[in-house]
Amino acid sequence: GGEKKRVNIGTELLTNPSVIFLDEPTSGLDSTSAVALVEVLRELAMAGKTVITSIHQPSSQIFQSFDQLILLADGKTIFMGKPLNALAYFGTMGHQSPAQYNPADYVMDLVNQDMKIREELKEAYLQNRMIEG
Known part of the structure; x- marks a missing residue:
């Protein structure tokens, strides 16, 4: 499940969107892969992309990596x-x-x-x- 999810996200990023919406991007990933994915999303945000994601059970490391929480x-x-x-x-x-x-x-x-x-x-x-x- 995690491999397919990463491929799907990567495929969507090929279109170079200015806003990225992700629903539960870390579900099904082990903690190392989840942190790595969120780090990539953070790098995209630092590069000027708007990244919006919903995560229902973030680790404390992932939780603290977000700029804003709603x-x-x-x-x-x-x-x-x-x-x-x-x-x-x-x-x-x-x-x-x-x-x-x-x-x-x-x-x-x-x-x-x-x-x-x-x-x-x-x-x-x-x-x-x-x-x-």
């Missing part, structure tokens, strides 16, 4: 910013990340909380955007 709950934004800023942001709302916990797992756990917590996070983000705007 975190959705029920299709609504609950965080947008630098990935590691998410920990502090959710901490201010009483959702502290446990020590030595993968930050990607922490934010995904928040997204998968019960409806009450998801509603709280969506409302807090909306209120923060209104204050900033």
Whole structure:
């Protein structure tokens, strides 16, 4: 599965797109291959390409390599910013990340909380955007 996925991505890159959308590009890859793929995507971004990807279970190394994170709950934004800023942001709302916990797992756990917590996070983000705007 991983070999075919890399070939498909490489084939699409031959068209030299300015925007690259990838849905779960690391699924089915071992951790070394997943990190290598994300490094290639990062190099493309550094070369001026816009890279947008969804990854539901990133390793902490992959999570920290992204420039921006948009975190959705029920299709609504609950965080947008630098990935590691998410920990502090959710901490201010009483959702502290446990020590030595993968930050990607922490934010995904928040997204998968019960409806009450998801509603709280969506409302807090909306209120923060209104204050900033």
